[in-house]
Amino acid sequence: MHPQTFLELPLSRAADAAPLQRQLHARLKTAILGGELPAGSSLPGSRALAATLGIARNTVSAVYDQLAVEGYVLARRQGTQVAAQSHREERPAQSAAPVLARRVAQFTAPLAMHRPAALRPGEPALPQFPLAAWRRALDVAYQGNTAALGYGDPAGEPALRAAIARYLAVARGVRCSAEQIVITEGAQEALTLCVRLLTNPGDIVWVEDPGYRGIKAAMQAGDLRILPMRVDGHGLTATPEDWREYPPRLVYTTPAHQYPLGAVLPVPRRLQLIAAARAHGAWLIEDDYDSEFRHAGEPVAAMQGLPGDGPVLYVGTFSKTMFPALRLGFLVLPPALLAVAQAPLAAMLRGGHRHEQLAMAHFIDSGQYARHLGRMRRLYRARQQSLRAALVHHFDVPHTVEGGHCGMHLTVRLPPAFPDSVIAAAAQAYGMAVSPLSGFSLAPKDEDNGLVIGYGNTAPELYGSLLGRLAMLARQASTA
Known part of the structure; x- marks a missing residue:
């Protein structure tokens, strides 16, 4: 489109449209950055452009002044000209992926902590x-x-x-x-x-x-x-x-x-x-x-x-x-x-x-x-005992339980045939946020296979069904 024709397009008068001055400013800035108005182009005089667009001359003058302050145009004696935009360059067809510093590129994303999930380790009983x-x-x-x-x-x-x-x-x-x-x-x-x-x-x-x-x-x-x-x-x-x-x-x-x-x-x-x-x-x-x-x-x-x-x-x-x-x-x-x-x-x-x-x-x-700590200590003690009982009755895969004398989680070790990372990933689809024990090790060994199961923010009446589902996922992972 010829620049002159482009400039003559009417501005929107709709009730929900931006103010005329803002519309004209955005149009000219976009055209300059996009190359439709190349460096050295002369813009119409403020009186002429105002008449063409049917707007006040003061509106056009204000836009030209703002563009000059921002460095898009130059106000010369012979008129307003588009300034050279030396930073503008052709965008490659496909941008290369940003390269992070080595110190952070090695990080792995944890499970999404902001999403509600059952059996998440380290999460306190928030409703209490x-x-x-x-x-x-x-x-x-x-x-x-x-x-x-x-x-x-x-x-x-x-x-x-x-x-x-x-x-x-x-x-x-x-x-x-x-x-x-x-x-x-x-x-x-x-x-x-x-x-x-x-x-x-x-x-x-x-x-x-x-x-x-x-x-x-x-x-x-x-x-x-x-x-x-x-x-x-x-x-x-x-x-x-x-x-x-x-x-x-x-x-x-x-x-x-x-x-x-x-x-x-x-x-x-x-x-x-x-x-x-x-x-x-x-x-x-x-x-x-x-x-x-x-x-x-x-x-x-x-x-x-x-x-x-x-x-x-x-x-x-x-x-x-x-x-x-x-x-x-x-x-x-x-x-x-x-x-x-x-x-x-x-x-x-x-x-x-x-x-x-x-x-x-x-x-x-x-x-x-x-007082709050006393209440939570009693609550977590009871929930830990309930989780141990549910593991006995509902988690029917080979396992041993560690911990439980303190805190809000139990660690369940599993034989290597039951890959913990596979089980934990599958559990996410069922609203469970158990953590794979191997993920806590920099140099995992066979014995570092298991699940870290939180009981702080999960009601005891749910333990049976959740652990039954977790056992099913463990069996599926062992045969995959």
């Missing part, structure tokens, strides 16, 4: 959450508190840090002051902070194998050399030879409740780990997730509280004890590290979610948090 009490805590936090709308302390609200310090001292045996606590956006940000504060690309780091996938993602993003350390019935294993041949910068462990197998790291191993880390200049990350939900015996105290100033960074989260969308976690720094980490932390953090932090502090200090 005390919403009314939480709303009251939020009301207290928001009441006339406009100051909390601004940036806060990068390490988090002092009231919440103090409340956490008091709680950890009583419930987990953690020895710390409020100043040692950094509030994070969930445990994942706390783990990422450990990596950013203490490692350089290429450093050796140890992770439990099988173990939590989130720490592997944080370490891969830090370009670290990840060494999988096998776990046995008592947790992470490390020999003196391991320390000599592969000295780590960081060691990640879940001593109170190994994830996903459920072992408890005994005190002698904890002390050996602390002593070896101190001797080799390493730091230990203690992820204390799910420790509040102990179903047998007394609570297992945190490794951080053992005698001596150990090189332990303690990580906790409210995602399991409250609800995942709260996105509140915390990191307890050793005193020696706190002294040198304050400036980097102030540069990396901004202190957001202030009203939610203040509400969480009130929720803890008012006793609501302890």
Whole structure:
């Protein structure tokens, strides 16, 4: 179409059409970028184009002025001309796929966490959450508190840090002051902070194998050399030879409740780990997730509280004890590290979610948090027992059960003839989000075949039918 003819097309006068000025601006910009109006072309005078289109001259002049400001046209004495668009180039027939950085290209997508599904590990009983009490805590936090709308302390609200310090001292045996606590956006940000504060690309780091996938993602993003350390019935294993041949910068462990197998790291191993880390200049990350939900015996105290100033960074989260969308976690720094980490932390953090932090502090200090944990502990204990019974009566394939003394999941080991990844993928079509045990390992072995089955947010009356379906899918996978 000839440019002059193109410009003479009438603008839309429909009731739902954009304003005439916006229509004309979009038409000219599109024509310039698309090449219909090449560089050097002269646009009609504002009076002439206004008469042609039946619009006010001021409208055309305003559009020309805007195009000149944006660099599409040049206002010259002899008229308005289209400027050269040097960035415009011919688009190839098929664009090449973007290439991600190597550190993130190796990530695998987890199961969609935002979709409701049964038997999902790590999901708390959301319908039982005390919403009314939480709303009251939020009301207290928001009441006339406009100051909390601004940036806060990068390490988090002092009231919440103090409340956490008091709680950890009583419930987990953690020895710390409020100043040692950094509030994070969930445990994942706390783990990422450990990596950013203490490692350089290429450093050796140890992770439990099988173990939590989130720490592997944080370490891969830090370009670290990840060494999988096998776990046995008592947790992470490390020999003196391991320390000599592969000295780590960081060691990640879940001593109170190994994830996903459920072992408890005994005190002698904890002390050996602390002593070896101190001797080799390493730091230990203690992820204390799910420790509040102990179903047998007394609570297992945190490794951080053992005698001596150990090189332990303690990580906790409210995602399991409250609800995942709260996105509140915390990191307890050793005193020696706190002294040198304050400036980097102030540069990396901004202190957001202030009203939610203040509400969480009130929720803890008012006793609501302890009461909620007590109710959930009893609920999860009963659901764990119901799931064990349902496995006996409805999951009629060879299996052994591990864990269950703490937390919100059981691990079911299967013979290699029943491929766990195939079973888990098939279960998604039936609304089940069990996780394959092999997916938690960097170097899977035959014994790393099984299913991690959550019971936190699934009603017990559904266990029988769900496990019957899961058994059917396991048999189908074994004959595929």
